[in-house]
Amino acid sequence: xxxxxxxxKVFNSGEAGEVVALKDIDLHINRGDIFGIIGMSxxxxxxxxxxxxxxxxxxSGTVLLDGEDTATLxxxxxxxxxxxxxxxxxxxxxxxxxxVAQNVAFPLSLSKTPKAEIAARTEELLQLxxxxxxxxxxxxxxxxxxxxxxxxxxxxxxxxxxLLCDEPTSALDSLTxxxxxxxxxxxxxxxxxTIIIITHEMSVVKSICNRVAVIDESRIVECGQTETVxxxxxxxITKLLLGYEVNE
Amino acid sequence: xxxxxxxxxxxxxxGCMDTLYMTVLSTFFAYLFxxxxxxxxxxxxxxxxxxxxxxxAIFGWVINILRSIPFIILMIALFPVTRLIVGTIIGxxxxxxxxxVAAAPFVARMAExxxxxxxxxxxxxxxxxxxxxxxxxxxxxxxxxxxxxxRGLSITTITLIGYGAMAGALxxxxxxxxxxxxxxxxxxxxxxxxxxxxxxxxxxxxxxxxGLLARKVDKRNTKVKSFGVNFIGGAKGVARxxxx
Numbered sequence: 001x002x003x004x005x006x007x008x009k010v011f012n013s014g015e016a017g018e019v020v021a022l023k024d025i026d027l028h029i030n031r032g033d034i035f036g037i038i039g040m041s042x043x044x045x046x047x048x049x050x051x052x053x054x055x056x057x058x059x060s061g062t063v064l065l066d067g068e069d070t071a072t073l074x075x076x077x078x079x080x081x082x083x084x085x086x087x088x089x090x091x092x093x094x095x096x097x098x099x100v101a102q103n104v105a106f107p108l109s110l111s112k113t114p115k116a117e118i119a120a121r122t123e124e125l126l127q128l129x130x131x132x133x134x135x136x137x138x139x140x141x142x143x144x145x146x147x148x149x150x151x152x153x154x155x156x157x158x159x160x161x162x163l164l165c166d167e168p169t170s171a172l173d174s175l176t177x178x179x180x181x182x183x184x185x186x187x188x189x190x191x192x193x194t195i196i197i198i199t200h201e202m203s204v205v206k207s208i209c210n211r212v213a214v215i216d217e218s219r220i221v222e223c224g225q226t227e228t229v230x231x232x233x234x235x236x237i238t239k240l241l242l243g244y245e246v247n248e
Numbered sequence: 249x250x251x252x253x254x255x256x257x258x259x260x261x262x263g264c265m266d267t268l269y270m271t272v273l274s275t276f277f278a279y280l281f282x283x284x285x286x287x288x289x290x291x292x293x294x295x296x297x298x299x300x301x302x303x304x305a306i307f308g309w310v311i312n313i314l315r316s317i318p319f320i321i322l323m324i325a326l327f328p329v330t331r332l333i334v335g336t337i338i339g340x341x342x343x344x345x346x347x348x349v350a351a352a353p354f355v356a357r358m359a360e361x362x363x364x365x366x367x368x369x370x371x372x373x374x375x376x377x378x379x380x381x382x383x384x385x386x387x388x389x390x391x392x393x394x395x396x397x398x399r400g401l402s403i404t405t406i407t408l409i410g411y412g413a414m415a416g417a418l419x420x421x422x423x424x425x426x427x428x429x430x431x432x433x434x435x436x437x438x439x440x441x442x443x444x445x446x447x448x449x450x451x452x453x454x455x456x457x458x459g460l461l462a463r464k465v466d467k468r469n470t471k472v473k474s475f476g477v478n479f480i481g482g483a484k485g486v487a488r489x490x491x492x
Contacts, residue, residue, distance in 0.1 A: 053376050082378040093373035097391050097467045107377040109387070138467040158377070 001194050002029040002052075002162065007061035009047050021047040023218040025061070029211075031161075034188050034195045036209035036226070038202065038241060044218040045198050049166050052196065053087050054078060066161060083111065086155030086193075090167035092147040094139040100150050101126065101135040107157040125153040128190075129183060145176035152183065156193070163187070165197045169204060181208050202241050206230065214238045252438040259426060264446060267422040270340050270412045274347035275405050282352040283397075285311065286359025287385055297371065297381050314353040319411050322350050323418060343420035347411055355404055362396035363389055395466035402458030406451050413447065423447055 007025040010018050022044050029035045039045045050056035051063060051071075058071045065084060073081050094103050101122050108118045126132045129149040139147055148168060155163055165184070169177040185208050188195050197204060205212050205226060213223040216237040222229055233239045289311070291297050292304040317325070323346040327337045334341040366389065374388045390397075413424025423443040431440020 055372060055375060079378040079380065082376055085376070087373065087376040089369055089373060091367070091369050093367065093369040095370060095388065095392060097394060097465075106374075106387070110374075110377060110379050110383055140468045154377075 001031040001033070001066065002027070002196075003062075003064040004028075004052075005062050005064070007048075007051060007063060008059050009044075009051060009056065010059045020218055022051070022058075025215075025220055027213055027220060027223065029162075029194060029196060031194055032188070032192055033211055034185065034197065034209045036205035036212040037196065037198045037215060038200065038205055038212060039215035040200060040237070040241075043215045045200075045215055046166070048215065049164065049198050053085055053164055054082050083107070083158040084161045086158065086160035086163045088148070088151050088155050088163065088165040088168045090170050092139070092144075092151045094147060094150060094154070096139055099136050099138055100131060100142070103139065103150055104153045104157055106154060111158070121157060125156055128156070128187070129153045143176070144172050145180060148172065148176075148180050149183065152180075152187070156187065156191070160193065162194045162196060165195065167199055168197065170199070170201070177204070178207075184208060214241070249438055252436075253442065256430075256439055256442065260423070260442060260446060263421070263423040263426040263443065264450070266340055266420075267409065267412055267424070267447075267450070270343050270347060270415070270420065270422055271405060271408050273344045274351060274408050274412075275401070277344065277348035278351035278355045278404060278408070279401075281348070282355025283359050285352065285356035286363065287389065289356060289360045290363040290389070291381070291385070295368075297375070297384055311353040311356055314349075315357070319346075319350050319414055320417070322346065323415060338419040340421050343412065343415040343418075343422075346415060347408055350411060351404060351408055354407065355400075358400035358404060359393075359397065362393040362400055365396050366392045395462045395468075398458055398462040398465065402455055402462075405454050405458070409447065409451060409454075 004025055004027040007022055008020070009022040010020050013019055025048065027037075037045060037048065047056065051058050054070050054073070061071070063070045065081065068081065070078075070081050095106065098106070104122045104125050105118045108121060113121075122135070123132065126135055129152055131146060131149050131153070134142065134146065134150075139150065142150065152163075152168075163184075168184070169180050172180060181204065184195055184197070187193055197209060199205065209226050211224065212226045212229050214221050214229070214235060214237060216235070221235040222233070222238050229238060230242065233242055285307075289304065289307060292300040292307070294301065294304075296304075314322075323343075326346050326349060329349075330337050330342045330345040333345050336342055370392060371384060371388055374384050379387065412420070412422050413427070416422050416424030416426070417428055419425070423446055427440045427443035430436045431438075431443070
């Protein structure tokens with residue numbers, strides 16, 4: 001599904017010189033996975049996400065999405081490839097001046113989908129995330145969990161192959177987190193969408209990810225089945241992340 | 249005073265109409281040119297959707313220079329251009345040309361400011377969804393900044409009323425012209441006071457109207473949806489401002 005090979009991203013930040021954000025990242029994500037990418041702040045998670053969502057061009061290496069190298073795409077092709085990758089953000093990033101239904105319909109309106117089709121698809125997606133009754137509300141009238149549900153529905157609108165979630169629950173309380181993770185799991189089962197979750201919370205990985213990669217200081221230090229990694233953490237950072245959760 | 253009012257009512261009414269005519273038209277043209285200029289500034293800045301540092305720097309300087317020329321000097325400097333466009337350098341229409349040129353760079357900065365208020369994450373999200381730059385401008389930037397642009401519109405309009413009064417000194421007509429001609433040149437201070445009062449009323453009405461409109465269209469912080477409740481809420485807000 002997604003094959004990341006020798007992905008390196010170097011930022012040239014003027015006086016500070018070159019900053020290596022990602023170094024030789026190799027990751028293979030299978031269709032239907034709920035794949036967790038975990039790491040501390042500054043480990044390179046955000047850059048990896050930005051490379052996956054095609055917002056940032058890798059310095060070297062490849063990101064193959066369904067066999068196509070997304071790193072070299074430009075113009076029309078890039079725009080089409082982006083529709084195959086739904087992104088859910090920590091801060092929801094909803095249009096504040098549009099209703100819930102208009103937000104969900106937004107990606108479809110970009111590709112000139114017929115109005116009737118948009119309406120039907122919006123209805124269906126809002127049913128899926130359990131917010132059909134809120135379709136005419138504005139984001140400011142919703143709770144954090146509800147906003148994230150809208151964002152998930154919006155990300156699914158174009159029927160993407162992959163749902164990329166950037167710290168989807170970090171702004172939510174524990175109960176809401178549980179519900180949102182449950183929703184992601186349901187979506188994974190029902191729609192067979194591959195889900196990638198980037199997070200700093202071990203509990204998130206533990207509850208829904210079948211595979212996990214640990215990223216530290218710009219490199220992948222560990223990758224495997226969630227149970228295996230949790231039972232036999234090989235790297236110090238994984239132990240730290242696990243211990244950190246225990247102490248909590 | 250009463251005598252003055254009765255005697256000058258037709259003249260003052262005409263002055264009001266002239267002032268409104270100049271303000272509305274020049275505001276329209278200022279936005280027609282200024283809004284795209286503001287968008288161009290915003291999208292070409294560092295990290296913008298169409299980043300272009302040299303363009304942004306040069307364009308920014310041009311706008312700064314235009315903004316720093318005193319209006320009265322700009323108006324005189326524009327005489328050849330004005331004559332070319334409207335055929336004359338005196339009268340309302342001539343003033344509209346100068347006012348539009350003076351206000352467009354001002355509007356550009358106001359629009360840029362409004363666009364800055366948009367959460368950059370929303371723009372990023374639109375890019376992730378495969379929006380083209382044009383779609384981002386039309387469907388995200390302009391839509392999300394509407395309340396702020398409306399607030400900017402009230403500031404621009406009121407500034408233009410002030411400039412319009414200055415244009416009056418160069419034969420443009422309007423309330424400013426009447427104030428100067430009768431109040432200053434003919435020693436009739438009552439006429440001048442009246443024009444000032446009228447200008448105050450016009451400015452207050454514009455501020456109030458646009459404020460209400462901005463609150464009505466802004467969907468952030470709306471806990472209630474119905475217009476009626478929003479209207480009462482808006483009126484209460486206005487009342488609170490007046491109490492202060």
